[in-house]
Amino acid sequence: MGAFLDKPKTEKHKLHGEGNGLRYGLSSMQGWRVEMEDAHTAILGLPAPGMTDWSFFAVYDGHAGSKVANYCSKHLLEHIINASLRVRGTQGSQAGLDSKTSAQAPPTVDAVKSGIRTGFLAIDNHMRSLSDLRNGMDRSGSTAVGILLSPEHFFFINCGDSRAVLYRNSQVCFSTLDHKPCNPRERERIQNAGGSVMIQRVNGSLAVSRALGDYDYKCVDGKGATEQLVSPEPEVFDLVRAPEQDQFVVLACDGIWDVMSNEDLCDFVKSRLEVSDDLERVCSEVLDTCLHKGSRDNMSVVLVCLPNAPKVSEEAVRKDAELNNYLESQVEEMLSRSVQEGFPDLVTVMRNLSTDSGMPPLPPGGGLASKHGVIEAVYNRLIPYREEDGQIKY
Structure with missing residues (x-):
């Protein structure tokens, strides 16, 4: 198995x-x-x-x-x-x-x-x-x-x-x-x-x-x-x-x-x-x-x-970019609110986003899972500290 x-x-x-x-x-x-x-x-x-x-x-x-x-x-x-x-x-x-x-x-x-x-x-x-x-x-x-x-x-x-x-x-x-x-x-x-x-x-x-x-x-x-x-x-x-x-x-x-x-x-x-x-x-x-x-x-x-396959659409590209920007802003806001109480892990961030009623439409069939890479990238970029040799680095 x-x-x-x-x-x-x-x-x-x-x-x-x-x-x-x-x-x-x-x-x-x-x-x-x-x-x-x-x-x-x-x-x-x-x-x-x-x-x-x-x-x-x-x-x-x-x-x-x-x-x-x-x-x-x-x-x-x-x-x-x-x-x-x-x-x-x-x-x-x-x-x-x-x-x-x-x-x-x-x-x-x-x-x-x-x-x-x-x-x-x-x-x-x-x-x-x-x-x-x-x-x-x-x-x-x-x-x-x-x-x-x-x-x-x-x-x-x-x-x-x-x-x-x-x-x-x-x-x-x-x-x-x-x-x-x-x-x-x-x-x-x-x-x-x-x-x-x-x-x-x-x-x-x-x-x-x-x-x-x-x-x-x-x-x-x-x-x-x-x-x-x-x-x-x-x-x-x-x-x-x-x-x-x-x-x-x-x-x-x-x-x-x-x-x-x-x-x-x-x-x-x-x-x-x-x-x-x-x-x-x-x-x-x-x-x-x-x-x-x-x-x-x-x-x-x-x-x-095949020759009649879907073609790139300017509107679809724009909407996808808007969705990515929205997700980035939501992750940024989530982390900024968490400075005093400790930063959530990525699983918690994904769970919180899944309950966001104001989110633009996600890719059909893919849902939030299809944007995991976008969310993870901004999450890693925005975490404001790393522990290195016992030091907090901002």
């Missing part, structure tokens, strides 16, 4: 890019966990004939180690592409196309969906041969949530309890479904494989019912790969893109979803995109907000902005 640090590690890995009509940013943070077990993939232009205008993004949430998550971040896409191309070639032959024509054409929707499923099963089977996983020295597993974008389609991919959402027409249009052991369909498979669901976990231990790796849960004789206690089979959803309506896609691990709903996160991202076009910054603000909302897990988020 994971051990925790005395204080969170808040250093972030950040990345951004642009191409194929998309802009993306990502950020990940270890947080309170003893080890960073998340990984990610961000590829603009797939290395396959007819797919250079396709893109792929994914988040992998590892558990019991990071080996499976890291391996999948490097190799899952190639398994998906190889499987999709094989299906494309078969379909081309059946349609009477020559091999050259078939190889240059983009794969069909059915070929992609079949290739994704086959690619997941193939990499899961292949990883069994990796020495640490084969001999039981490494028992790690990983969820995987991703999106494959063609010029016409979204292919949402999910295996586990990380999640992807599509924001269209200023509302959550689509969300992948979490694979939890207590879901009726998942519970039935687990029980048919001789397992049980206790405290909402597989055999009272694993919190997800589908994952890559986790081979201790995939050794039931007489059951196929997708019939085991834990299945590596992804769910794949294809949606036709709506360029005038699609705004952004968010992929995130459960360290995010534990403390924010689909609507909260999308509303918050929209509000931040109206203040800044720096996607790394927006993603980092998501992580900081979730940390201060109480997330104790590793956190990773990928934000893919």
Whole structure:
């Protein structure tokens, strides 16, 4: 279930890019966990004939180690592409196309969906041969949530309890479904494989019912790969893109979803995109907000902005600056009143601010937690003394 640090590690890995009509940013943070077990993939232009205008993004949430998550971040896409191309070639032959024509054409929707499923099963089977996983020295597993974008389609991919959402027409249009052991369909498979669901976990231990790796849960004789206690089979959803309506896609691990709903996160991202076009910054603000909302897990988020994504608004920038100024003035006033009675700690300051009825509107979905950094910065700047060698320094 994971051990925790005395204080969170808040250093972030950040990345951004642009191409194929998309802009993306990502950020990940270890947080309170003893080890960073998340990984990610961000590829603009797939290395396959007819797919250079396709893109792929994914988040992998590892558990019991990071080996499976890291391996999948490097190799899952190639398994998906190889499987999709094989299906494309078969379909081309059946349609009477020559091999050259078939190889240059983009794969069909059915070929992609079949290739994704086959690619997941193939990499899961292949990883069994990796020495640490084969001999039981490494028992790690990983969820995987991703999106494959063609010029016409979204292919949402999910295996586990990380999640992807599509924001269209200023509302959550689509969300992948979490694979939890207590879901009726998942519970039935687990029980048919001789397992049980206790405290909402597989055999009272694993919190997800589908994952890559986790081979201790995939050794039931007489059951196929997708019939085991834990299945590596992804769910794949294809949606036709709506360029005038699609705004952004968010992929995130459960360290995010534990403390924010689909609507909260999308509303918050929209509000931040109206203040800044720096996607790394927006993603980092998501992580900081979730940390201060109480997330104790590793956190990773990928934000893919489509051409109709929210743009920076002068009014939103002004209102955000006014809110920051208001918070600074309130903290300053709070500390100035406290000179005689002792200075409140930061937790007390946050609690007092949370009851302030005169505060300007906070970022939707983020609330006061999204302004923790602003409040902490002014708090540290205004504390009028430090103890150094027993001396009070003003």
